[in-house]
Amino acid sequence: MTADRRASWLKGVLDLLVLAGLTEGENYGYEIAKGLAEIGFDIKGGTLYPVLNRLEEAGLVTAEFRATERGPGRRYYTLTRQGRDTLTEQGALWLAFDESVRSALARGGVR
Amino acid sequence: MTTAYFDQLAGHLRGHGIPEEEIITTVDDLAAYAAESGADPEEEFGPAAGFAATLAPAAQETAPEGGPDPAAETWVWTADAFRDREYLNRYGEQGWEVERIDHLGRFVSRRDPERPLRWEYRRETVLPAKHGALAERLAPDGWEPCGGWMYFQYFKRPKAVSEGLAGELDDAPATPARRVFFGRRFYAFMVVWVLYMAALITGIVLGVGPLSGGDHEFGPDFVGGVLAGIAVVVLLVLITLRRRRRR
Numbered sequence: 001m002t003a004d005r006r007a008s009w010l011k012g013v014l015d016l017l018v019l020a021g022l023t024e025g026e027n028y029g030y031e032i033a034k035g036l037a038e039i040g041f042d043i044k045g046g047t048l049y050p051v052l053n054r055l056e057e058a059g060l061v062t063a064e065f066r067a068t069e070r071g072p073g074r075r076y077y078t079l080t081r082q083g084r085d086t087l088t089e090q091g092a093l094w095l096a097f098d099e100s101v102r103s104a105l106a107r108g109g110v111r
Numbered sequence: 112m113t114t115a116y117f118d119q120l121a122g123h124l125r126g127h128g129i130p131e132e133e134i135i136t137t138v139d140d141l142a143a144y145a146a147e148s149g150a151d152p153e154e155e156f157g158p159a160a161g162f163a164a165t166l167a168p169a170a171q172e173t174a175p176e177g178g179p180d181p182a183a184e185t186w187v188w189t190a191d192a193f194r195d196r197e198y199l200n201r202y203g204e205q206g207w208e209v210e211r212i213d214h215l216g217r218f219v220s221r222r223d224p225e226r227p228l229r230w231e232y233r234r235e236t237v238l239p240a241k242h243g244a245l246a247e248r249l250a251p252d253g254w255e256p257c258g259g260w261m262y263f264q265y266f267k268r269p270k271a272v273s274e275g276l277a278g279e280l281d282d283a284p285a286t287p288a289r290r291v292f293f294g295r296r297f298y299a300f301m302v303v304w305v306l307y308m309a310a311l312i313t314g315i316v317l318g319v320g321p322l323s324g325g326d327h328e329f330g331p332d333f334v335g336g337v338l339a340g341i342a343v344v345v346l347l348v349l350i351t352l353r354r355r356r357r358r
Contacts, residue, residue, distance in 0.1 A: 011251035046157040
């Protein structure tokens with residue numbers, strides 16, 4: 001039950017978490033997933049990649065494939081200006097939502 | 112296992128009409144991910160067919176050729192709003208993917224002859240200004256917009272997303288010969304609508320039209336006119352039915 005609830009919360013905010021993770025600079029799939037795991041969001045590649053694709057489709061990130069001398073190449077994702085604006089706007093909406101939930105829970109005695 | 116998974120994934124991406132160069136870079140990137148994480152690819156990305164289906168839409172739009180695979184079967188059809196969802200899901204089960212809805216409101220569908228996927232559909236009633244927000248809300252569950260008609264917005268999702276390999280179709284039935292699916296409820300609705308419009312127009316002519324000498328306001332004259340119009344239309348229908356019976 002708890003896992004289901006967390007999964008559905010995550011669905012609504014995963015794109016913002018990915019965008020936020022790219023504010024410090026370009027990054028690639030595994031490192032993005034690792035960064036999210038470090039702050040408590042364990043997500044599979046099968047969940048992350050469709051999100052990255054949608055963000056790229058929407059023009060919020062750009063992707064560039066770079067071959068390596070040893071082993072397979074990687075696709076690097078970079079936040080665009082539009083992505084940064086979306087993050088600011090949608091992030092503020094999420095914080096307002098979070099604040100409302102906190103107020104309602106506090107009224108119900110949850111601290 | 113790892114190589115087999117990525118070979119399988121490449122095959123499915125190919126089946127979605129994704130250009131070879133795009134497939135190579137995608138598979139390379141995912142293989143790098145799997146190598147670095149040390150995870151089993153199927154466990155990390157899910158069954159290859161379903162994963163390919165979730166990756167395909169974005170990759171297809173960046174394809175240089177852009178257009179649909181000419182080898183794919185195409186079927187253009189329509190259904191009334193009372194039963195469109197039933198037919199969409201019935202034919203989605205048979206591998207038909209709606210690509211768009213044309214200006215006549217017909218579903219332009221295609222099916223990959225080699226690797227057809229099963230599709231499911233949903234319809235939402237929404238104002239045009241809210242299309243974006245709705246699509247955004249449904250996207251995390253894998254729903255992708257596939258067209259709109261009036262206030263209806265249609266969404267599709269490959270069944271592979273929820274059912275993995277079971278989302279693939281082993282044996283696709285022949286392309287349906289029928290292209291129009293209008294049911295009894297639709298015809299009944301049309302008859303009522305035509306009668307209503309006829310009554311309304313007759314009412315306007317009798318109640319507030321130039322013949323009535325009224326002041327053209329929608330007051331008691333108008334209501335009287337509409338009632339008279341309904342009476343005229345009912346009378347005409349009864350006369351027509353009686354004549355038909357006599358024949």
